[in-house]
Amino acid sequence: MIVDAFNGFRSKKFWLPSKYFSLNAFSLTVLTVSMKLPVDFTSSTQGNNDKLARVSSLVFMSTAMGNFVTSLGSMEDYDIVLNLAALGILVVTVAGNVCIHNAQMRGFLDVIGTLAEDIGSSVFMLLLLVTLCSSALMDPTAKKYIESGYQEMHKRVSNEKVDWGKFTINELRVVVRRYWVMAETGSPQFVVGRSVTCVMSGWMCLLMALTLLEAHIRVTLLYRSHCFVNVSSHYKWSINWILVIQSIGVVLGSIAPLLRWFIAVQFKSSKLSLRSFKEGFKVETYWTQTLVDWRDSPLSLQIRHYKCRKLVHDAKRLLLNFCIAVQIVIVLASKLVLLISAPCVYGILFCFQCIKNLKACDSSESRAGTELDFRQYVLLLESEPGLPEKMLTNICNEMDKLIQKGKKKIPKNLIKLLQRSVNFNGVREFDRGEIESLHTRDLPNCWSLPVVTLTSIAISLPNIKNHKAKQLLVRAVSEGLFFVKLIEKTLYSNGELESLRNTADVVWVGVELYKACPQGRTHKEMLQSLSSTAEKTVRDFVNGRDDVVMQNPLNWPVKIIAANSMYRITQTILLAHKDDDQLTDEKLFKLLSIMIADIIAACLTNLARVITLKCHRNAIKEREESIRQAALLLGESVEILEILQQLEIPNLDPEKAANIEDWRAYSEASASA
Incomplete structure (x- = not known):
């Protein structure tokens, strides 16, 4: 208690x-x-x-x-x-x-x-x-x-x-x-x-x-x-x-x-x-509605004899009428206590108001004017008076405190990474359509899988002198994946891409905890080695498999899905820079970092929609906690949203904006135009 x-x-x-x-x-x-x-x-x-x-x-x-x-x-x-x-x-x-x-x-x-x-x-x-x-x-x-x-x-x-x-x-x-x-x-x-x-x-x-x-x-x-x-x-x-x-x-x-x-x-x-004294003692319908419904409902007992059925029904009505009368007496007695208690409460409130008036109250007066707009969103029962101003102020202040609490958890490393993004070209550039598919049916993409794959490639580059850059990239991506996974979980509620998201989670555990080991003396050798290993892994799994379930790539094991993503992305990088002999590991690391920033930034454009969706829950039990999370999320993402507002966001339908494939299709169409 x-x-x-x-x-x-x-x-x-x-x-x-x-x-x-x-x-x-x-x-x-x-x-x-x-x-x-x-x-x-x-x-x-x-x-x-x-x-x-x-x-x-x-x-x-x-x-x-x-x-x-x-x-x-x-x-x-x-x-x-x-x-x-x-x-x-x-x-x-x-x-x-x-x-x-x-x-x-x-x-x-x-x-x-x-x-x-x-x-x-x-x-x-x-x-x-x-x-x-x-x-x-x-x-x-x-x-x-x-x-x-x-x-x-x-x-x-x-x-x-x-x-x-x-x-x-x-x-x-x-x-x-x-x-x-x-x-x-x-x-x-x-x-x-x-x-x-x-x-x-x-x-x-x-x-x-x-x-x-x-x-x-x-x-x-x-x-x-x-x-x-x-x-x-x-x-x-x-x-x-x-x-x-x-x-x-x-x-x-x-x-x-x-x-x-x-x-x-x-x-x-x-x-x-x-209000009038009589209106103050009015018993609202919600006090007796349940008993009235029980009284007027038919009997659940199957009694064939007419007189017995009528007798039982009359007894039930008599009992429930008595209960309704008792309920009315309790409510009226409670309202009488309310009437007696009101002068005491008014006296206490008056004393507090006198003390409050002795202090400077300019800020509270200005706040009260802004909060009057939110009175129309107060939910009240029948004949209930409006919410007292102090209660409404406390409710709004609690939400503001949650936003401020979220601001204390602003992802600083992620913000530094997002500042490298000047457009969203990385969404289009991480995977090319001319890359040979390893299966008759191509795997779709989700936001998190290419991000973790690109990050694992970036930190595997052999000749990066600044090891702090790798550490900062891992920290920034780790902070970004928190928001990316939240967006995917909220907007992909049908579970269609769940296997891809699970793959990204498993891959990221290896990247974040165990890092990656260079597999070549130069970036081209490393990329070719990663691509060959990934291709062999997928082909060995696909060849000779007649399983109907596994014909759908979304049903593949985590290891195979990860290998397929690694193959396509490494082949795309090799194809894009096959004639660039002056490309160093440092430059490639920077290019990959920008590409990762572009993908995360494009995904985070859905943050505003996720926040608004979290505000509404049909289940009453989940409603308050969901809005609490939305307020904290808003506080955490304030600076992120400010960065995104500076970018030129394409004119996409909100449903399509949640899907990376629709982003890629729009970006390719814009580039060709």
Whole structure:
């Protein structure tokens, strides 16, 4: 619970989403263990610490349940039903045992001391269980409502998407911020966290914590001189540790419910004074829609007898009508607590505002004006007021911090390499069509495979005096492959070129970790040696093979695909420079470096599209994390995008721009024209 609170404070999500402490089997098991005292019939509670420890256990249970509320938003409906059923069994068992124990020990001093606290804690525990069930019933309908709003907003935003090759850094930042606001305000946990039931649960957790405090003070003062105070506990010295640990747990665990209570009141009551009292107590449809659907749905049981079927159906309707009435009562009670809590929250906010006004606030005022544009991307439920300005500011600031965090990881070596590219001719020049194919069907190309092949050739050149140049090239390509692989993974989602990408990964491990050994005294001898070895490897594999599967080059083993790429690229280099007797290893290394830079630069022109694609995910669970990655990626690639904007990017369709073969076809057509 305290780790969730720490993470919430660090990210300025003061509604404190549940990440580590949620309603699941592990948490319920630990809570069951901690409920040893309330369900123990065999031990007496004559000592002060025994009495207080029983109360602290009940209060701790209620505090844990208060922390469970937001975790319902990130759970599937089936998991919610199972975990709530398990929690209900535990709560009812504990409350029942407390009642039985108090009834059995009625009139004895070990019960009279904390009888009121025991009963009150049990009642509040049951009320928290009902509140959790109320939130769970609202959750499916609220998710559908928010998801519909997100999809509609996504259509509107996608119509204003950034065009490939025609983008600015500010445009990308605006796109990421729009989706960030949509994802954060539409987060299922945030939707539950700002609901009125969170007001109720936070308020009850506060009362429970005060109950424990009152019990500590009253029992210590009232029974200080009682003859049973010094009676030894059945739990001996451990009872003191149980009391201390659970009391600390109540204090720390109350942070999240109280902050959620505060945030929910701040959110829900931001326009309460502008609305009528009657409208403020309106029960929105998403609270009861699930129960109404269950009530009106046909029976799943196959009952042939008409009267029996009608009787069962009427009983089901009667039961669900009762549940709907209970749900309405809970919501109305929560809204009443909201109305009572609003003046307190307004008072606290007023004090903070007075302190804030004493400081210079020019920067915050200018920022508020720019963020008003993003209010239209806030996802809200029916009749919810607008998001408070401070919340929207924190949401946008968090995205800006992610971009700044990404800027700290700018690939400096890659940027130096990209600065060598003045055009994209290397995309066309690394492989020539007149090279003899080693198979009836040519292998297509992906971005990463020619890059790693060219790099392995470049660092294998025998007479390169500056070994630092090789090291810098390997580091730059390593940084570039991070972006290249990300682009391929995002844009080649059908897996068609997966074998080529896997080959590039395997080859790069050898290049990066083991480097390459020169295979000749001159670059021509080395290239000829590499070409001959690669050709022999491919021909030995292809000749005499009747396997239908292996007739498709994409099904070849990694070693054969790598050899085919090496053969074609080395033959292309030999053909391009066969009459150039003055070509030195140093010059060839420079030419290959420029060719590598051209290919990586051409691939990185798809970065803007990848960033925008990462902003949108249909799966709610993946949405926030995907946009987080997009913001970090934008920060890392700011200087890369600035370099690309200085180049003359061809007028290609975005779908074709993702494919290196389409780049090559366009480049060859432009060169011939």
